[in-house]
Amino acid sequence: MAAELDVDAPWNHSRSIEWDSETVQSWLNREAPHPDAQFLLSEALKSVFSTEPWEQSLLYTLAYIAAAGNAITRGTFERLIDVVGGAQEQRIVGGSQLLAIKLAENIGINNILFEAPVQSIELKGETYLVSSNNQSVLAKHVVVAMSPPLASRISYYPLLSAARDHLTQRMPMGSIGKAFAIYATPFWREAGLNGQVASDTGAVRITFDSSPDDGSFGAMMGFIEADEMRRLDQLSEPQITKEITEDLVRYFGPKAANVLTWVIQRWDLEQFSRGGPVAYAPPGVLTAYGTSLKAQHGKLHFAGTESASYWAGFMDGAIQSGVRVAAEILMNF
The missing domain is CATH 1.10.405.10 (Guanine Nucleotide Dissociation Inhibitor, domain 1)
Structure with a gap:
């Protein structure tokens, strides 16, 4: 099809x-x-x-x-x-933010306006006036490179x-989030496991081994998606990590309870994404x-x-x- x-x-x-x-x-x-x-x-x-x-x-x-x-x-x-x-x-060594960082270097940091989210785009004759809350820019062409729902929050003149x-x-x-459980070592590798899980229960149902290649520490990444993410959006971070720890223990055994620290990312709550991945x-x-x-x-x-x-x-x-x-x-x- x-x-x-x-x-x-x-x-x-x-x-x-x-x-x-x-x-x-x-x-x-x-x-x-x-x-x-x-x-x-x-x-x-x-x-x-x-x-x-x-x-x-x-x-x-x-x-x-x-x-x-x-x-x-x-x-x-x-x-x-x-x-x-x-x-x-x-995965990108150094994180996918390197794409934006390298692009900014090529453009020139002085040519980028920070902390200036666009509020309106107005056509004035042959020129566009692009305005944020504290400054404006004139342009011959304008590219709106955002998801459709976020692009709709800009005011356009004419309509x-x-x-x-x-x-x-x-x-x-x-609706999406990621949870990274950080461990002293990627202990699952010692048991011959690759860290990938697909489950039909739990807050985290898909996992991947996100540890560095040298194994200097362990990082287990879990996706939180759709209905589960919407449910967890209503909870505090300690409540979320408690649920995910229970999931990881079920998948990888009692050693999975020994989490050193957590990194929780909830894109649903981010002002300039409001969800994801698309x-x-x-x-x-x-x-x-x-x-x-x-x-x-x-x-x-x-x-x-x-x-x-x-x-x-x-x-x-x-x-x-x-x-x-x-x-x-x-x-x-």
């Missing part, structure tokens, strides 16, 4: 309206009713989208799978969820198209408003990983969307 889609316009498929009229859960209930299949597919999908299967459109999910590749190699569900040879394989506004109203973020489309959104994901409004351009043709939802997709809008600007500069 995913292999049949045009990654640039999945809404043009002959069955797009049919597939966009149901959720992943309704499709699973019909096509994969066995409890084991429901568990494996549901948890795998939750690990990718941080949503429950009843929340997202089947068409959106198929398009996301199709995008897990490139123009030569079509995307597959396996590539989306696999570690070896898949989307979950690599954006109705279709773009409806799109941003209808694409919420997934904005998703419930039923009916892509077929009605999907063309607005990339559509220019004059010299106002929209980027962000949601608008990528390949690896939408990943850092690769975010970079690809930047390349796309750069080409748009050069064509009209």
Whole structure:
């Protein structure tokens, strides 16, 4: 099904309206009713989208799978969820923030305005006035590189198209957090375990070994996703770590209780993310408003990983969307 889609316009498929009229859960209930299949597919999908299967459109999910590749190699569900040879394989030494740090170095730190979140973008003749609460900038072109729901919090003058506004109203973020339990050593390796877990119970149901290669300390990372993240968002950090410790002990034995320190990240509570890892489309959104994901409004351009043709939802997709809008600007500069 995913292999049949045009990654640039999945809404043009002959069955797009049919597939966009149901959720992943309704499709699973019909096509994969066995409890084991429901568990494996549901948890795998939750690990990718941080949503429950009843929340997202089947068409959106198929398009996301199709995008897990490139123009030569079509995307597959396996590539989306696999570690070896898949989307979950690599980490960046030094942290993914190095992408932003290195980019800032190339741009020049003096050319970046900090603590100036954009509040409005106003077209004045041939120039855009981009304003924050304490300063403004004039620009010939403007790139809004944010998730659709966050981009909607900017005031635009003149108003954006109705279709773009409806799109941003209808694409919420997934609900996601990460918990890192730090240990003196990666003790699970001594037992021949790789640290990966897939469970159908607990606050943390997916785990990965995030320890440094030299094993100088142990770091067990657990994803908190969808309904579990929404539930834990209501709890204090000590309550959260207590639940996760119980999960890790169940997975890795009593040594997992000896946590030295915790790092808890709840993107749902972050002002400039409000969830993650990506904005998703419930039923009916892509077929009605999907063309607005990339559509220019004059010299106002929209980027962000949601608008990528390949690896939408990943850092690769975010970079690809930047390349796309750069080409748009050069064509009209």
